[in-house]
Amino acid sequence: MAASVQTRRAGFRTTVVLYGLALAALVVALKYIEYRFLIRDLSVEVYIGVVAVLFTALGIWMGSKLLRRKQEEQVGVSHQVDEEALRRSGISGRELEVLQLMATGRSNQEIANQLFISLPTVKSHSSNLFMKLEVRRRTEAVHKAKSLGLIA
Amino acid sequence: MAASVQTRRAGFRTTVVLYGLALAALVVALKYIEYRFLIRDLSVEVYIGVVAVLFTALGIWMGSKLLRRKQEEQVGVSHQVDEEALRRSGISGRELEVLQLMATGRSNQEIANQLFISLPTVKSHSSNLFMKLEVRRRTEAVHKAKSLGLIA
DNA sequence: GAAGACGTCATCCTTTGGTATGGATCTGCT
């Protein structure tokens, strides 16, 4: 889970660094062309065109990198569990078990039987769960948990 | 349905047209600055910097537009509603509306408010719904409906 | 025009869910 944070930050740094390198490389390349081939009067329009196209492409690429995670959260595209979101939510192991059974439509009593605990305990867990998810009903909890990728 | 395709194509055209307009506007702006203020020797690096930043931003914006469309299409395929299953289930239009709101975590009272009908009517619909889905609770109904592809 | 599906609403009753509060262990960490 901590590894996930590292990976994401590293990903962001990588993107920014590559962006800077691309910009530097472009300047160098233009200068090189200018002096190497003695073409001193390349029109400004040509420069603008080249730069505009290249950096539009770069922007699209960067945007897709940076926006992907956000969109996955919104739509829940990856049916995978977001470990990082799970950690951030502060939901404990037992609470998650209750949540998962809730999501399959089990009643509190059925959850209690399945986990070999009492009904009040299930209620206790679910109440804590609702607080942490900032919801008031189990259906809302399941919906939010799915959209956040806390459960599959 | 057909309207949706039209909208999408129109959206794409809009994006491309705006892109071209932005490019043209930038060239005009630079020329304007160049001749209006008699600054003939603005360094190429400045041009590159301005263009790069602007078009990177433009690229990110375009990318988000295009990516979102693509992703919506993907999601539409995977999270598609099974019309046939819906027909077989015998669920009526109003019942489906109630079911969809249930799936987002709404209470019966909230559903009643949203559909401009009374609480007993919502209960009536949901009771019929549970019979047709062969379930006993709303959470179970939502879970089964999703697995059957009755709702997205 | 009778039958049936649909949508609407109501009343009464039971079950389930959720909140509040408090207490008991146990474990891991400082």
Place this chain on the structure above:
DNA sequence: AGCAGATCCATACCAAAGGATGACGTCTTC
């Protein structure tokens, strides 16, 4: 040793959900 968090359980109360039953009007369909 002591604290924090997790897990477990209990009681009591209130809110929401669900089941049963009946009723009424509108449509479509046969």
